[in-house]
Amino acid sequence: MSIRIIDANLNRTREGLRVVEDIARFILEDREITKKIKGIRHRIADLSPKKTILFRDIEGDIGRKIEDYKKKDWKEILKANIKRTEEALRVLEEFLGEEFRKIRYEVYGIEKGLFKPKIKGLYLIIDPGLCEPISLAKEAVEAGVKIIQLRDKRGDIREFLRLAEGIMKLSDEICLIINDRLDVALTVGADGLHIGQDDIPISYAKRVFPGIIGVSTHSLDEAIKAEEEGADYIGLGPIFPTETKPGLYPIGPEIIKEVKEKINIPVVAIGGITLENIEEVKYADSIAVLSAILESKNIKETCFRFIENLRFLQKIDF
Secondary structure, eight states, X not given: OHHHHHHHHHHHHHHHHHHHHXXXXXXXXXXXXXXXXXXXXXXXXXHSOTTGGGGOOTTXXXXXXXXXXXXXXXXXXXXXXXXXXXXXXXXXXXHHOHHXXXXXXXXXXXXXXXXXXXXXXXXXXXXXXXXXXXXXXHHHHHHTOOEEEEOOOSXXXXXXXXXXXXXXXXXXXXXXXXXXXXXXXXXHTOSEEEEOTTSSOHHHHHHHOOSEEEEEESSHHHHHHHHHTXXXXXXXXXXXXXXXSTTSOOOOTXXXXXXXXXXXXXXXXXSSOOTTTGGGGTTSSEEEESHHHHTSSOHHHHHHHHHHHHHHHHTOOO
């Protein structure tokens, strides 16, 4: 009976979405995607025929004992449940019509967002001219750092490539962003590329680079322009005085909220941020830190404190 097909696929859809929602909420901590999935679940409940459970035959279901493969980690679990949901929605579309087709395409959009690197939390900048990159990255990753930008102005491309690949091998969880060098980002398969105001235009970079692209900005106008040109996030600063950018005048933390109100892409605050002034940059999606971590006596502990303090200040609460 068709009602049993509908009942089975409604169950698959609801169960799959619940797993995806919990991963988005508790692992990815993505507020917007969590809300979208919750909204879809409620719509499906409203659209579902009533009393389909009365036609359920658990004992007589010939597919009941087919065993699923064992998933290794949350990423595999996420992928499996997204596909499970999409396939079930395709069946429901055939039996229940247009509304389920619309939902299926919404889930396709959510899938794309789930696997796109997230710019939030602590964004660590590593400069080989100031530290030993691999050991620093290792300690940072152990503390929970998820985003690392590798910046190397020395011009030795072989060394740049070696360091980039070394950092990527530390963990599958790292979002590695390469500063300036599009060739390096492409060669190592980096997750992102960060460019300045005088570097390759975003439109040209997007023609060949499939990852996320961030742009350094120093004003509201530059931030708006970066979004219009296709940036996936902006670096905004320097917020406070910093020795790493001696030629730039600090723009102050007040601009963060102003920029957030005008653009819809993540804002990464950068420049002179420390554990002492972190509260002043709480409206940023992410904070980029270099000196405060390099100069600390305990890299791992300092990274952990930055992560926890920022999480508390931003009050991540679903």
